[in-house]
Amino acid sequence: MPGERSGTATSPAAAPDGGLGDVLREYLDVAGRLQRTHEALQGEIARLRQELASKDRELELRRRLAALGELAAGVAHEVRNPLGAIQLYSGLLRNQCRAANLGSALQLIEKIEAGIAAIDTVVKDTLALAPRDRRLAPCPLGPVLAAVADAVRPALDRNGVRLVMQGAETAPAVRADAAGLQRVLVNLVVNAAEATPAGTTVTVAVSRPAEELVEVQVLDEGPGLPDDLRDRIFDPFFTTKEHGTGLGLTIAHRLIEAFGGRLSAGNRPSGGAVFTLALPAASPDADERATPCPNAA
Ligand code: ADP
Numbered sequence: 001m002p003g004e005r006s007g008t009a010t011s012p013a014a015a016p017d018g019g020l021g022d023v024l025r026e027y028l029d030v031a032g033r034l035q036r037t038h039e040a041l042q043g044e045i046a047r048l049r050q051e052l053a054s055k056d057r058e059l060e061l062r063r064r065l066a067a068l069g070e071l072a073a074g075v076a077h078e079v080r081n082p083l084g085a086i087q088l089y090s091g092l093l094r095n096q097c098r099a100a101n102l103g104s105a106l107q108l109i110e111k112i113e114a115g116i117a118a119i120d121t122v123v124k125d126t127l128a129l130a131p132r133d134r135r136l137a138p139c140p141l142g143p144v145l146a147a148v149a150d151a152v153r154p155a156l157d158r159n160g161v162r163l164v165m166q167g168a169e170t171a172p173a174v175r176a177d178a179a180g181l182q183r184v185l186v187n188l189v190v191n192a193a194e195a196t197p198a199g200t201t202v203t204v205a206v207s208r209p210a211e212e213l214v215e216v217q218v219l220d221e222g223p224g225l226p227d228d229l230r231d232r233i234f235d236p237f238f239t240t241k242e243h244g245t246g247l248g249l250t251i252a253h254r255l256i257e258a259f260g261g262r263l264s265a266g267n268r269p270s271g272g273a274v275f276t277l278a279l280p281a282a283s284p285d286a287d288e289r290a291t292p293c294p295n296a297a
Contacts, residue, residue: 076126125247138282141171148185155190160198167206173282180255187248188218195222216277224267
């Protein structure tokens with residue numbers, strides 16, 4: 001019937017006149033709605049593209065880390081044995097030089113030993129990249145945070161920075177490997193202490209945003225992470241420090257994923273960087289059985 005349309009298809013402002021004007025209004029109305037749908041879809045496509053690109057980057061990082069982990073473990077393993085022998089013999093040589101009162105030779109040996117210690121650190125870091133079975137157990141955060149505070153004390157003092165712990169006393173248990181978790185937190189706090197100016201504060205804050213999730217954030221008052229670096233800081237060997245290895249955050253990312261958690265980095269609205277560990281909470285039954293985790297590093 002002329003002029004008969006469904007109520008939803010007609011513009012409420014348009015009075016039907018049963019003629020060409022009606023058809024035109026209907027056409028413009030439909031065209032307008034199509035345009036809006038089109039724009040909404042375009043927006044959704046752009047969002048999905050961005051999400052896909054970020055997932056692609058994550059996947060690529062994971063692939064590279066897995067490949068690197070295997071290669072690195074092999075190399076580090078091979079280096080570790082001769083390095084152990086070099087350490088042993090330089091120790092013996094040091095003792096002999098000391099006994100023979102060869103002061104200048106002792107100074108040279110100390111330099112050699114400093115070099116050996118630096119290689120040893122890289123070997124240990126590289127071995128930590130290797131995929132290996134980790135003992136995941138209910139792990140109360142309190143003792144881990146206390147051990148972290150002890151371990152970072154020299155770095156804090158060196159940089160004149162204060163450490164504040166929030167929520168540590170009531171921190172719940174998480175499912176993790178205590179030594180690995182401690183290693184990650186020490187690395188994040190030392191990085192924060194190095195980035196933040198003397199006289200400022202590094203904060204470690206624990207919260208529980210959901211029953212099954214525990215968040216540990218490390219916040220500093222430094223310059224934060226520039227946009228062009230934010231995607232690269234987890235890449236192996238990426239460093240802006242003169243003597244950095246660029247492995248700390250790579251290892252941290254890998255360990256936290258092995259716990260079934262996530263490590264993300266961002267900037268605080270007030271300036272400074274924030275690193276967020278999202279960790280699975282230990283289940284309530286497991287919590288009852290939870291015992292303090294060993295403080296092995
Ligand atoms: P390294 O400490 O040996 O450089 P990391 O993997 O721990 O290796 O860190 C990689 C890089 O990430 C650092 O060199 C630095 O540029 C950046 N970074 C890490 N933590 C922070 C922070 N809290 N504030 C600013 N930049 C940071």
